[in-house]
Amino acid sequence: MALEDLYKEVILEHYKNPRNKRELPGAQVSCSRNNPLCGDEITIQARLGDGIVAEVTFQGSGCSISQASASMLTEAVTGVSKDRALELAGEFRSMMEGSLDPDEDEFGDMVALKGVVKYPVRIKCAVLAWDVLQEALGDAAGQASGASPH
């Protein structure tokens, strides 16, 4: 197993130059989680409109895999419907379980994270941001049905 399969150029590039890494003023949903094993921390914030994820940002700290994955996530779900974003979360998880070979056009840079599958301890790092997104969008569903925002 070559290390280059894990630390692909595109992953390191996202890690060093993360996309959409900032606070999002006016965010309707905001959710944080950490991975106590590694100390990875991710906060995801999003603005929603008409069932579409209009804007999404992340903040946090942690290893290259967790931070690159969060950066890629923000690019992947911006402008897609909330339902599609949740679908993507499921597909990403399937890729990490090794049960889905993703379509490169649709998955874009995230395909690079496929190499993480061979490093079981690191899968949690890659999936963390998607866990947070799911929780955040779950909260949004709660709001739509009348639950009060936190």
Place this chain on the structure above:
Amino acid sequence: MVSKEMASVIEQTRPLDVERIRKDFPLLERRFHGKPIVYLDSANTSQKPRQVIGTITEYYERHNANLYRAVYELAEEATEMFEAARGKLARFVGALDPSCIVFNRGTTESINLVAHAYARSVLHEGDEILLSEVEHHSNIVPWQFAAQATGARLRYLTLGEDGALDLSSLDSVLTERTKVVAITGQSNVIGTLPPLRRLADAAHTVGAVIVVDGAQLVPHNAVDVEALDVDFLTISGHKMLGPTASGGLYGKRDLLDRMDPFLGGGEMIMEVYRDHSTFKAPPHKFEAGTMNIAEEIGLGAAVDYLEAVGMEAIREHEKELTAYAIRRLEDAGATVFGPKDVEIRGGAVSFWYRDIHPHDLAQILDQDAVCVRPGHHCAQLLMRRLGVPATTRASFYLYNTPSEVDALVDSLARAQEIFGA
């Protein structure tokens, strides 16, 4: 039980003949990714010599039976071997009476035992338990349980800038309200060696007992519980060449006598009635159910091995390796945490390297078969004090060599290359 191989260890000259010692550890012959293993994670768990592995095999092949109950000779053999291991462990930590050693799975179980069976009966609302912020979670969480159950309060000694405990505040945090001082004997993260005798005297002056987390202290230092005057000392066998789930608790006999039992069940009772029971004397009062017989006998063989090599020689060897590692790591641009003076620290060396996250760093080192541990090392209070989410830790034992320190530092360069840091 001492084999011919052991005799070969006894004869060796000092300082340590590390190449000869390494031949006793079959695992150190393994290779990963085409390279010989560089095992720098003994603070996590140590490797095991053939003598220990052989003792366990021989026990199962020749002596396996349950303890105490049976009258046949085989069971008597097993019981004798088990009790002989207790005697060895007692002698190893300087306990004059083997009945002061309670066998159990190690430090976590031992601290829970003391926090439950001793502390809950002496703690009352307003009493205090004194810990330090370098403690492992296993020496924090059981005390939180005890405090919550009794209304006692937790107080903490802090870490000084020099990596030693700051004892300037000792008089204000250790008072008549303090009933228990629970302190590590050697930090599992930064190696700090607190002055145990001084802390024991201070605790006794205010009428408190001192519980020493010996998980890292006992494997790496000559320990004498009489000279240190500690009330309780925990022992983790798997960190001192013994099997996993071996180890125990040293306690002063008068304290063990006064304490409540911990786990109830077979073997710890004298008589059982419908609504109450009476209990055996220590240590058996605290040994419910079938014990880790093979493991504790294996630990006895580990003690034989360590004594044959010599604890002073092991400590000297680790001091040299630690000093060398600190120098090489700092020269390579790493920030090393904890004391720089090896006289007041052990061989757990935590560092931060050029803003590469410890998980990424450890992953890259693994490609060179360098085994280190990334993470918070079950010491989140200490991580907050150091201001880092995690560290990378290299830790040393009697089988490590300076060239393994070199392998670690060489591998850091590879990480720097990948991350361009």
